[in-house]
Amino acid sequence: MLWTLRPLRAWTRPSRPPQRSFSFTPNSRLPRVLTAGLPKPPTFREQIAKTKKLPSFTDKVRHVPIRNQVLFVVAGTVGSLVVGAHLTNYELSKWWAYIASTPQEGLLKNRPPTSEELMRAKYVAFGRRLQGTLASLKSSMEQLPETMKAMVVWSYVQVFQPILNASEGKRMCWAIGAVNFAVWLAWGVPRWNAFMLRAFTHNPLSGKSYTLLTSTFSHQNILHLAFNCMALASFGGAASQVLMVHHKKVEGEHGLLSEPSPKWHLLALFISAGLFASLVSHVAYARWQYPRLIARLKSAGSTSAAAPSAISASAAASASTAAASETALTAASTAAREGQRSLGSSGAIYAMVVITALGFPDAEITLVIPPWYPINIQTGVGALLALDLLGVLRGWKLFDHYAHLGGAAFGAFWYAYGAQIWYEIRAWELPFAYFFHGHHLRNVFKRSS
Secondary structure: HHHHHHOOOHHHOOOOOOOOOOOOOOOOOOOOOOOOOOOOOOOHHHHHHOOOOOHHHHHHOOOOOOOOHHHHHHHHHHHHHHHHHHHHHHHHHHHHHHHOOOOOOOOOOOOOOOOOHHHHHHHHHHHHHHHHHHHHHHHHOOOOHHHHHHHHHHHHHHHHHHHHHOOOHHHHHHHHHHHHHEEEEEOOOHHHHHHHHOOOOOOOHOOOHHHHHHHOOOOOOOOHHHHHHHHHHHHHHHHHHHHHHHHHHHHHHHHHOOOOOOHHHHHHHHHHHHHHHHHHHHHHHHHHHHHHHHHHHHHHHHHHHHHHOOOOOHHHOOOHHHHHHHHHHHHHHHHHOOOEOOOOOOHHHHHHHHHHHHHHOOOOOOOOOOOOOEEEHHHHHHHHHHHHHHHHHHOOOOHHHHHHHHHHHHHHHHHHHHHHHHHHHHHHHHHHHHHHHHHHHHHHHHHHH
């Protein structure tokens, strides 16, 4: 058989116990010990550091800044007023040159045109431009049936006749509403939600400043957008009339400085009031709401730490209370970590509402909520402000009551001092506007001399 072919030496070799040679080189037959996965032993300094006291919860919580936000609001307010004054002075030189070059108006050599003359010239020019567009539209539809042409002309008149009849302040309110609507459409794009949440909502814990402005034009809810746009169109146009009346009073005291349109003044007011309202909300959260929230978390943590030393017999009886406290603690910690996001034009609109209420104290308004019967505007505005004050005291979270009160305060301030500030800024900026945009007016007077 084959096993008999094994050499005889293999059968006669004495058996030896397994042995390991005395060598520093590892045996290739044995598995190598992997030292990379073993934890590194701590050093002496690390052992000493473990004995130090750990920082408390309040020590680790960061301080919510307000300095950059205050500087941004001041710069944004000054910038919006200066740019608005520049655009108003530009329109003054432009339409002054237009009136001076019109034969039927005559050349104004001895005096500048009044605000009423400038507004009338703008209205007539805008009406002629709309009529020219309608004439071009009719000529392009000569091949169409008469019924279709009549329908197109009727639609054109129905759309642009209210625009022509509306004041320029109300047109600016419509333009602001269109911007708000465009931002709302951007919220509807799912892939943009992260960007919109980051750039068009203001979170005091983010440290950002520009969101104080962008959040003023941002609405995520269609009902919120519709309500604010209706309020802006109603009270914004009335507020522009108040601004014009106050401007005439200041003109009578300091000299003629005609204003062809209050729309740039209204836009600067909207931006400034929105910035101030957002800043009030930011400061209120940073200095009152957030510290109170941290204090609640600290007290809840102390209570939960002392709970194991209580009598075990009462644990079953207080299980539901402990669960409720744990839920509240979780919600509070989430709020402290994520902050409070705010958005909307309500603060700026509150400024318009207060200016309208102070400028037209005998006017009546009809609320969109019960009761629907007319009430005095100052009574209604006072009730809204009282409701916001109650919301601040009670800590309600449905609306940004701090922003509402901030916008109302800015509106009252601007009603008292805004016309004087606007006049001074325009008078200071007028030489710059004439230097950059006064060539039309200079050419008219050169031709007449």
